[in-house]
Amino acid sequence: MAAQREWYEKDFYKTLGVAEDADAKAITKAYRKLARESHPDTHPGDAAAEERFKEVSAAYDVLGDEAKRKEYDEVRRMGPMGGFGGQGAPGGFNFNVGSDGLGDLLGQVFGRGRRGGGASAAAGPQRGADVEASLTLDFVDAARGLTTTLHLTSDAECSTCHGSGGKPGTQPKVCSQCGGRGVVDDNQGFFSFSSPCRVCGGAGVIIESPCPTCHGSRVERRAREVQARIPAGVADGQKIRLKGRGAPGRAGGPTGDLIVECHVAPHPLFGRDGHNLTVRVPVTISEAALGGDIDVPTLDGPRVTLRLRAGTQSGSRHRVKGKGLETAKGTGDLIVTTDVQVPKHLTDEQRAALEAFAAATTVSPRQGMEG
Numbered sequence: 001m002a003a004q005r006e007w008y009e010k011d012f013y014k015t016l017g018v019a020e021d022a023d024a025k026a027i028t029k030a031y032r033k034l035a036r037e038s039h040p041d042t043h044p045g046d047a048a049a050e051e052r053f054k055e056v057s058a059a060y061d062v063l064g065d066e067a068k069r070k071e072y073d074e075v076r077r078m079g080p081m082g083g084f085g086g087q088g089a090p091g092g093f094n095f096n097v098g099s100d101g102l103g104d105l106l107g108q109v110f111g112r113g114r115r116g117g118g119a120s121a122a123a124g125p126q127r128g129a130d131v132e133a134s135l136t137l138d139f140v141d142a143a144r145g146l147t148t149t150l151h152l153t154s155d156a157e158c159s160t161c162h163g164s165g166g167k168p169g170t171q172p173k174v175c176s177q178c179g180g181r182g183v184v185d186d187n188q189g190f191f192s193f194s195s196p197c198r199v200c201g202g203a204g205v206i207i208e209s210p211c212p213t214c215h216g217s218r219v220e221r222r223a224r225e226v227q228a229r230i231p232a233g234v235a236d237g238q239k240i241r242l243k244g245r246g247a248p249g250r251a252g253g254p255t256g257d258l259i260v261e262c263h264v265a266p267h268p269l270f271g272r273d274g275h276n277l278t279v280r281v282p283v284t285i286s287e288a289a290l291g292g293d294i295d296v297p298t299l300d301g302p303r304v305t306l307r308l309r310a311g312t313q314s315g316s317r318h319r320v321k322g323k324g325l326e327t328a329k330g331t332g333d334l335i336v337t338t339d340v341q342v343p344k345h346l347t348d349e350q351r352a353a354l355e356a357f358a359a360a361t362t363v364s365p366r367q368g369m370e371g
């Protein structure tokens with residue numbers, strides 16, 4: 001318990017002017033005398049007397065209680081952290097009885113009250129939760145990227161108090177325990193320990209009139225709109241993390257992220273392979289056999305010409321440079337797969353031409369295929 005490092009150095013015996021082996025009766029007697037002498041009722045407006053009264057009371061609170069006195073004696077005997085230092089450590093002590101009064105102080109010293117309870121176990125700034133949303137994108141929008149408005153229901157900054165947690169028109173009070181810093185230091189000699197302030201939960205302020213909507217939580221579950229920039233080339237199933245667009249943090253903690261899972265609708269012609277686009281293009285038997293220029297569609301521009309070599313096979317792949325997706329990672333290509341079409345109906349002229357082709361074909365493509 002960190003506070004013991006402060007507590008043990010305070011010489012309560014000296015404060016009460018009794019010996020360390022004084023019995024309970026002697027301690028009570030000494031306390032009553034000193035308390036009477038320094039009581040605020042007999043010294044109105046005397047700050048020094050008030051301070052003295054607090055010190056005397058603090059000392060008696062420990063020494064007048066058998067269990068606390070035993071603990072106090074043990075810690076003093078062992079020294080802080082199992083024997084380091086001892087009395088008169090450099091810098092001495094700064095056992096400040098603040099305006100919060102004795103109750104708070106001793107509550108901390110003995111680990112009861114706020115320090116011991118579980119209610120404020122989660123003190124300190126906490127990052128807000130990540131919020132997940134899904135977005136269905138048109139193929140072309142996914143390819144080009146777009147800025148869109150997401151409609152989602154999630155924890156968000158309270159719209160009544162705009163995240164202050166206080167009733168509109170009221171001001172939060174600066175926390176007197178930590179002076180608005182949100183952390184408290186345990187300074188002792190060479191050491192300084194910081195921990196989140198238990199009184200304000202690390203926020204640095206105390207809300208005396210809570211917001212009627214969020215009851216001081218600063219967070220409200222509500223429908224909201226978020227503008228999201230979806231980068232070009234987002235893939236189906238890809239998750240985009242939008243920093244700081246999730247649920248608000250607590251006690252000054254950072255806002256969480258918004259994670260948008262993208263679903264990309266299929267395109268009737270084009271497919272995707274990374275930042276390349278794919279397309280199947282039908283070609284005639286003669287285009288495939290004789291070769292030549294064919295026109296192929298592009299996603300968002302005029303058709304381009306692709307030169308086929310003579311003897312192009314069905315299912316062969318051809319690359320059109322720079323006609324894929326333009327993404328942050330670079331520009332992809334258009335991958336064209338040829339799909340040789342066998343005509344289902346022939347005109348008389350076509351039939352005659354193919355019969356001539358057949359007559360000129362003397363070698364069977366199945367020659368050499370023995371079962």
Ligand SMILES: [Zn+2]
Pocket residue numbers: 158159160161162163164165166211212213214215216217218219
């Ligand atoms: Zn509110």
Ligand SMILES: [Zn+2]
Pocket residue numbers: 175176177178179180181182183197198199200201202203204205
């Ligand atoms: Zn505080």
